[in-house]
Amino acid sequence: MERSISVDQVSKSFGKKKVLERIDLQVQRGEIHGLIGPSGAGKTTLVKLLVGMDIADKGTVHVLGKRMPDLDLLQSIGYMAQADALYAELTGLENLQFFASLFKLSKAQQKERIAYTADLVKLANELGKKVAAYSGGMRRRLSLAIALIQDPQILILDEPTVGIDPELRLSIWNELLRLKREAGKTILVTTHVMDEAERCDRLAMVRDGRILTSGSPRELMTDYQVSGLEEVFLKVGGAR
Ligand SMILES: Nc1ncnc2c1ncn2[C@@H]1O[C@H](COP(=O)(O)OP(=O)(O)OP(=O)(O)O)[C@@H](O)[C@H]1O
Secondary structure: OOEEEEEEEEEEEEOOEEEEEEEEEEEEOOOEEEEEOOOOOOHHHHHHHHOOOOOOOEEEEEEOOEEOOOHHHHHOEEEEOOOOOOOOOOEHHHHHHHHHHOOOOOHHHHHHHHHHHHHHOOOHHHOOOEHHHOOHHHHHHHHHHHHOOOOOOEEEEEOOOOOOOHHHHHHHHHHHHHHHHHHOOEEEEEEOOHHHHOOOOEEEEEEOOEEEEEEOHHHHHHHOOOOOHHHHHHHOOOOO
16 A cells, blocks of 8 residues: 555654654555544654654654655645644635645635635635634634645644534544545544544554554454553553
8 A cells, every 4th residue: 555654763852852752653545544642742743743844853754755844745735733823813714815825726726725625614604704703613623724725635633623512523524534535635633532533544542752552443442452442542551
């Protein structure tokens, strides 16, 4: 199977603190891969290396066969950060227009992608409002729309559903599954939530900068002889 993301023996420290230690991670094209782990485990640090926002001290990160960081890959990677990077004084529509203009899209494609992504996150009727007046959940939804704006091959989503109500969370997950199934997108998602982890094709459980275990949810539950992912996590030492 074709690899979309390959992380090989990656380590990263901030000052004296080792945040990632000899991480190996492979994500195949067209799968949803979850990174699950407690706060401070190193998930966001790893995600930043994947999108080229930071550089590993040791080891290599390849995305679509290219060594990161690589500016040419920005078109191919949709990134939703944990902290929303939005222009609060602009409207939702103006934010989408601005981000759409950064990519190689014709005016007609920009319009079509803005309409599609706004509809997807159920913000079509709120686009005229300034982002300053958006709720936390609305900002997350707008950030997700922006991550999708250029129709990237790979989506990297750092806790995309935090602050989003259960109904919309479900509809976003259904759409992620559809994007995988129908458009063959590769999706890497970080989460704290076990029921989201269950929807992933493969999972890596992270703690203290190391991958404790990885596999499909079914493989993990079989290997550890338990009936839920939470128990796998507890068994491998994920509990604090
Ligand atoms: N720029 C930085 N400078 C110093 N320390 C940092 C920096 N970025 C992250 N860290 C530290 O690295 C560790 C891992 O942080 P990271 O944000 O990757 O964890 P996380 O698993 O994403 O947690 P959360 O789920 O809360 O987002 C933490 O101890 C954090 O304080």
